[in-house]
Amino acid sequence: MNKKLLLLFCILASFSGFSQHSPITENTKVSILTVDVADESHTLYGHTALRIQDPVTHFDAIYNYGMFDFRTENFILKFVKGDLQYYAASYPYADFEYSYQVENRSVYEQVLNISLAEKQEIYEKLHTSMYSDERFYTYKFIDRNCTTKVIDVVNSVLKGKPIKNTLHKTESYRNVLFPYANHHYYMQLGINIIFGERVDHQAETLFLPLDLMNVLKNTSYKNKPLVTQTTTNFKANRTEAFSFLDSIYSLIAVLLVVILLNKKATNVLYFSLLGSIGLLFSMIGMYSYHRELLWNYNVLLFNPLFLPLAFFILRNNTKWIKKICWASLFLLGGYLIYMFSKVHLIIVLPLIIATGIQLARLLLKKDR
Template sequence: MIYSPTEKASGRVSAFYLPASGIRLLLLAFLWVWGAGAAAATPATNDTLAISLLTCAPGSETYALFGHSALRVTNPGRGLDRVYNYGTFDFRTPNFYWRFLRGDLRYFLSATSFAEFRKSYRQENRAVTEQVLALRQPEAQLLHQQLETTLHSGARFYQYQFFTDNCTTRLLGHLRSVTQAQPLHHYTYADSAIRYRQLLAPYLAPAPWVSFGINIGLGMPADRYASFEQRLFLPLELQRALAHASRLGRPFVQQTRPLLTTTPPRPPQVFTPSFFLVGLGLLLLLAQLLPARYSLVPRVLQSSFLAAAGLMGCFLVGLQLISLHSPVHANYQVLWLQPTHLLWAFVQPRRVWRPFLAAALLGIVVGGSLGWVVDYIEPTSESGLLLGLLFWQLLVLFRRCGQVAEPLKQAGVSD
């Protein structure tokens, strides 16, 4: 038995005793309880990086119609919560609109706090969804390092290409880099045969005039079929792909949660391009029915229409010549939306113009038939209406040139 020194000196001995091994066990238990209590008294720190894909819903502004993607990096233990965004450009850039149109405006990677990011999208009334990705810690750390290195170097700038190199494809490139594989294995959920132009249609539906302009401006690259990988330039397509993706038999997305939920109002669009073109057609028809003394009215309407169409054709030609945006190249719609329409708006009806007008009419027929004959272009209702109006007005001008030539010929004959 073991006694305390005071008990042994006084001769008072307790009946309670422990062997030496028991004292060691009691001491270990005491230390464990004390350590647990200290741990409970001190808040636990989480030094784990988490990477999330943030997908932002389309907005009302033209540049926001297709949505947006960003990466969120969090580390609660270090107080880190940043959002990395490849869709940044500077309005203060010299010759901003010219460079934007030409395609050499520099986009760049930027970073901001998540609080600022959320505040911005709340003000824009746009929904944001977060997908927490199943990355290993070395992969998450490597991705964070890549983003920070790029952010503080000249590599943060890049030349934006809508279909192939944008804010979404850049993030996908980082994910593939750190995983050293393509985690997107489930392709069966997606339609296999779909064109780029068809992919854009749902996003452009709320903005019919923007849709009209973009569909006129896009060339043959927009009417090629997009593979599963190629369609991931759209933020919502990437979000959908990751939701179906797996890696090593496990979902690539650990958790999906809405960060902002909004329902932006969509006012009904009454004055659409189709409405305008149908109204213009009726106006041109009524002008043709006016008495002869009002012959100037249909001529002015026709000239105005052909001048506007000619300016659009000049714009298409110029866009193909100067723009670095590949989707606007090889735009065979210029076969029917011809720059020479500007000439027909101001010429006086003469027989000499008939061969040239016949060639213009043939160009409209060929350009309009491409969608059905060689499956080159996906025709839209607006472009079909515009094409029909152009053919009709050039045909009217063609007939007028023949009608006014004969009296002039007779006037030059003497008895």
């Protein structure tokens, strides 16, 4: 029993020593860490964190603004609504790197070329925020995430806010995000149909980890490069394998079955599914605080009118079937025209074609 108490005391003492104020010396390094992308939805765009390391004081801590708790009550609803609280945490660097070695994700480090006073101020800001309500923040996909929070901390200390977005001057947010899911068709489809008009704006905000890493390579501060050293702390061994099930070809195969069968049951199921997705998008648009989900023109493809259409197909109500088909074809045509300049046209084109064919068939079907 005494040994257990002694062990507990040692653990608490070591944690306390880690969390207490640690003096910054001339040997201290302040770094921005970038974690490469992975295959899960929450890892698709990478990660950013801050590291403060001092070989003299043996201090080596991570400041991570990407923390969230799956056990939060109504987690999914809060995430969709846009009021989910993320938080910052500080813990040993070794734990941080090990977790990404397990996930097989590369870790890059860029050491900042700043003065001792600036290092001290960054440390004090981070230390204060870790142990106050400042550690909590409301996550926003573009405007407030792990990358923007790190930029805010560094820019708040460095004169002239040197870290600025110098990339994507003619690209939209959607164009910038699109390549990240190139090997995950259904994830790419889902992301692009749930995002609304806001992501078609010019990508002015620097919010992606890999973009920040590239910007830092060419950022100057006080007439010197802001980054003195870039290292690869861990290099992942990742391979991308083609999957038919997670490709546009599997969707085309399913749509061909719907078109070739052209049965009442398949039409009811098809239009019910599309209409339900559109209704969900409409409800999210009214419910969510996420600006990225507002004014979602993709409801013209996933049209809620398809729900009453499925009902009238079941009832063989030709009059209302034709009325809804005319309205839906008109909206679908408008959607196709609007989509000509959008990067995600190619991934939704099979759905546009299949839906247009089925609507036209219902219109041309002779009355019984």
